[in-house]
Amino acid sequence: MGLVSRVAAACLLIGSTTATSAIALSSGALAQEAFTGGIIREIRVEGTQRIEGATVRSYLTVQPGDTFSPERLDDSVKSLFATGLFADVTMRFDRGTLIVSVVENPIINRIAFEGNRRVKLEDLQAEVQLRPRVVYTRTRVQNDVQRILEIYRRSGRFAARVEPKIVQLEQNRVDLIFEIDEGPLTGVQRINFINNNVFDDGELRDIMLTKESRWWRFLTSNDTYDPDRLNYDREQIRRFYLRNGYADFRVLSSVAELTPDREDFFITITVDEGQRYKFGKIEIRSEIPELDTEFLKLFVAAREGDWYNADLIETSINSLSDILGDLQYAFVEIDPLLQRDPETQTVGLVFEINQSPRAFVERIDIQGNIATLDKVIRREFLLVEGDPFSITRLRRSEQRVKDLGFFEDVEVRTVEGSQPDQSVVTVNVTEQPTGEIQFGFGYSTTEGGLLDFSIRQRNLLGRGQDLRLSTLLSNRSFEIDLSFTEPYFLDRDLAAGVDLFRVVRDDRDTITYDLESTGIVLRAGYPLSARLRQRLSYTLAQNSIENVSIFASRFIREQEGTSTTSSIESLLFYDARDSRLNPRDGWYVSVANEFAGLGGSVRFLRNRVTAASYWGLFDTWVLSLTGEVGYIFGLGEKVRINDRFFLGGDTLRGFEPGGVGPRDLTLGGDDALGGQRFARSSLEITLPIGLPDELGVKGHIYTDAGTLAESGEEARPGEDFRDGDALRLSVGVGVSWRSPFGPIRIDLAYPIAKEEYDQTQQFRFSFGGRF
Numbered sequence: 001m002g003l004v005s006r007v008a009a010a011c012l013l014i015g016s017t018t019a020t021s022a023i024a025l026s027s028g029a030l031a032q033e034a035f036t037g038g039i040i041r042e043i044r045v046e047g048t049q050r051i052e053g054a055t056v057r058s059y060l061t062v063q064p065g066d067t068f069s070p071e072r073l074d075d076s077v078k079s080l081f082a083t084g085l086f087a088d089v090t091m092r093f094d095r096g097t098l099i100v101s102v103v104e105n106p107i108i109n110r111i112a113f114e115g116n117r118r119v120k121l122e123d124l125q126a127e128v129q130l131r132p133r134v135v136y137t138r139t140r141v142q143n144d145v146q147r148i149l150e151i152y153r154r155s156g157r158f159a160a161r162v163e164p165k166i167v168q169l170e171q172n173r174v175d176l177i178f179e180i181d182e183g184p185l186t187g188v189q190r191i192n193f194i195n196n197n198v199f200d201d202g203e204l205r206d207i208m209l210t211k212e213s214r215w216w217r218f219l220t221s222n223d224t225y226d227p228d229r230l231n232y233d234r235e236q237i238r239r240f241y242l243r244n245g246y247a248d249f250r251v252l253s254s255v256a257e258l259t260p261d262r263e264d265f266f267i268t269i270t271v272d273e274g275q276r277y278k279f280g281k282i283e284i285r286s287e288i289p290e291l292d293t294e295f296l297k298l299f300v301a302a303r304e305g306d307w308y309n310a311d312l313i314e315t316s317i318n319s320l321s322d323i324l325g326d327l328q329y330a331f332v333e334i335d336p337l338l339q340r341d342p343e344t345q346t347v348g349l350v351f352e353i354n355q356s357p358r359a360f361v362e363r364i365d366i367q368g369n370i371a372t373l374d375k376v377i378r379r380e381f382l383l384v385e386g387d388p389f390s391i392t393r394l395r396r397s398e399q400r401v402k403d404l405g406f407f408e409d410v411e412v413r414t415v416e417g418s419q420p421d422q423s424v425v426t427v428n429v430t431e432q433p434t435g436e437i438q439f440g441f442g443y444s445t446t447e448g449g450l451l452d453f454s455i456r457q458r459n460l461l462g463r464g465q466d467l468r469l470s471t472l473l474s475n476r477s478f479e480i481d482l483s484f485t486e487p488y489f490l491d492r493d494l495a496a497g498v499d500l501f502r503v504v505r506d507d508r509d510t511i512t513y514d515l516e517s518t519g520i521v522l523r524a525g526y527p528l529s530a531r532l533r534q535r536l537s538y539t540l541a542q543n544s545i546e547n548v549s550i551f552a553s554r555f556i557r558e559q560e561g562t563s564t565t566s567s568i569e570s571l572l573f574y575d576a577r578d579s580r581l582n583p584r585d586g587w588y589v590s591v592a593n594e595f596a597g598l599g600g601s602v603r604f605l606r607n608r609v610t611a612a613s614y615w616g617l618f619d620t621w622v623l624s625l626t627g628e629v630g631y632i633f634g635l636g637e638k639v640r641i642n643d644r645f646f647l648g649g650d651t652l653r654g655f656e657p658g659g660v661g662p663r664d665l666t667l668g669g670d671d672a673l674g675g676q677r678f679a680r681s682s683l684e685i686t687l688p689i690g691l692p693d694e695l696g697v698k699g700h701i702y703t704d705a706g707t708l709a710e711s712g713e714e715a716r717p718g719e720d721f722r723d724g725d726a727l728r729l730s731v732g733v734g735v736s737w738r739s740p741f742g743p744i745r746i747d748l749a750y751p752i753a754k755e756e757y758d759q760t761q762q763f764r765f766s767f768g769g770r771f
Contacts, residue, residue, distance in 0.1 A: 059076070115180035141164050145164055209233055249273055284350075336351055412428075503517040514545070533575070556641065592610075610628040677710050707727050730749050749761075
């Protein structure tokens with residue numbers, strides 16, 4: 001080939017490379033290099049400001065001494081652009097020197113957001129990837145724009161717009177500003193269904209969490225469009241049909257169309273209902289030979305001939321897994337095999353139990369506890385390393401950890417250990433504040449304002465110890481109590497504690513005597529069985545009734561003076577609730593007997609029985625029934641007024657503490673004398689009030705009933721003494737809020753059956769905080 005034709009061919013090749021890779025080469029220099037063999041003798045970098053030339057050369061795929069190759073130069077340009085450091089790259093080839101000219105991307109000096117009123121600045125800063133002192137690139141900016149838009153879409157603002165702007169500064173720096181137009185909330189104007197013949201649109205809309213926009217839904221966000229929520233609704237609709245026999249049901253599509261004004265969505269859901277099935281033959285097959293499949297059938301919730309229900313299949317699998325888990329089969333797999341028969345419209349069901357070895361607990365790993373010691377969690381487990389695996393004991397252990405009240409979340413998982421017959425139990429906890437400061441105030445028709453304050457640490461030093469100081473102040477009384485409990489004394493399941501208390505009642509404007517009580521209580525509790533515990537306590541207290549008014553009841557004047565109580569109490573407590581903190585099912589009963597006479601100056605026997613039961617009516621409704629009875633009698637002497645029972649306040653809402661029962665009205669007084677026997681009950685429903693569950697707001701509807709009688713006193717002629725066992729009854733409503741500042745509760749109760757001399761308390765507010 002001649003020299004002229006060689007140069008022409010090379011120029012044609014370089015020209016095509018220049019068009020795609022920003023490489024510029026002079027034809028004269030190329031002719032020379034073609035004549036000399038195309039050797040790169042030197043590489044010179046131009047245009048850098050912050051970046052060293054050696055750094056640029058390190059990204060090139062050619063080096064001095066290499067043979068000239070347009071393909072390798074094209075790769076070098078791509079390599080430089082891929083670093084994100086450069087806005088532009090060009091190359092020139094002149095007499096053996098490769099000149100690389102670059103324009104550096106600027107450095108971000110500051111990132112600002114304008115127009116964000118609905119989203120916190122901290123949330124936006126956490127979402128974007130760009131940061132000050134990072135290289136600016138258009139691609140990364142656009143990626144951050146999409147992240148910001150996604151934040152607004154998750155909060156229901158699909159009309160939001162974000163425009164990034166830059167402000168040029170000296171030294172190749174820029175300020176990056178995201179100008180945000182948040183737009184209105186994007187609501188759901190209409191939800192339509194297609195091909196639904198069995199259930200109408202209204203029934204299906206009731207199942208969905210997404211709701212159509214209405215003015216009364218201003219406290220919830222369910223009427224704003226959320227694609228994740230819509231996917232959840234698709235699953236809820238599918239499960240609804242599967243619960244009602246439609247085994248072939250499918251959601252064909254769910255389309256959300258934005259209106260032209262970008263303010264609302266139309267949602268259209270297309271379904272294929274299919275035909276309705278009943279359960280056919282139900283069998284259990286096991287690859288574990290020692291299992292009794294006939295016995296296991298007792299735990300299958302589905303029955304042949306019933307309408308097909310996918311929830312019953314899931315319930316049956318859970319029940320079978322629990323039974324097998326208690327037989328040490330920790331990792332058994334149960335597969336439900338469905339056999340549809342469209343002709344008979346039945347679904348045959350086979351539960352296939354796969355082969356699995358019996359498992360033992362290899363170890364228990366605890367994660368997430370920062371302040372709480374490992375042993376505080378570990379001692380609540382009913383399983384230890386080496387024990388046979390039991391799913392029931394594992395779940396009860398998980399509930400025991402939750403009932404400590406130290407953790408916001410507790411998750412217990414089981415994974416295979418080092419051997420197939422070994423299991424590792426992993427406990428993941430999320431700690432929450434366990435310190436509490438409680439404030440409360442109320443109003444009484446006789447006392448006026450009531451104020452109580454308490455400070456408590458339920459997990460002292462992470463050891464699970466409970467330390468509490470509480471006070472109550474009113475026009476009538478002042479009470480203070482200091483309590484300490486060690487739940488595992490000497491590292492044994494022995495709860496030991498001590499209480500120091502002082503009670504002073506000395507407001508002469510409302511009562512006719514001063515009452516002072518100072519004492520100490522020593523406590524010890526231990527388990528008798530998995531659900532039965534016993535508590536023994538010893539109380540030593542000095543009680544005095546002094547400064548009795550001449551207008552006081554004769555019964556109080558007769559008891560003026562000081563007495564000493566030395567008593568021992570036994571309490572048996574059986575707890576069958578599913579949770580001590582938030583029970584939804586189960587019951588408990590306690591029996592307490594207190595004997596006074598181990599020294600001291602008073603002798604009596606006091607007995608009390610308390611019981612309660614809980615029922616979960618719906619997903620979030622709980623019905624509770626509580627009952628209590630008590631009786632005290634003196635051993636060879638009259639029971640003193642400070643040892644009797646009093647009823648009211650928390651024990652009988654609608655009445656003030658001590659507001660019902662025997663009372664002496666002689667001389668215009670209203671002294672409560674207490675009673676030797678009482679009975680009370682409370683029926684309460686806890687229910688949602690239409691607000692989102694995450695707010696933690698609950699409503700309460702209740703009715704309380706009780707009676708208190710038999711003071712042991714006998715009236716003389718002319719004395720206005722009231723002592724009867726008339727039933728008192730009240731009804732009330734309340735609202736509780738698990739607020740970020742602590743629990744808040746407001747109660748309003750009204751007595752509908754009372755005696756004329758009873759003292760009422762209709763309103764109470766309590767507030768607490770955590771630390």
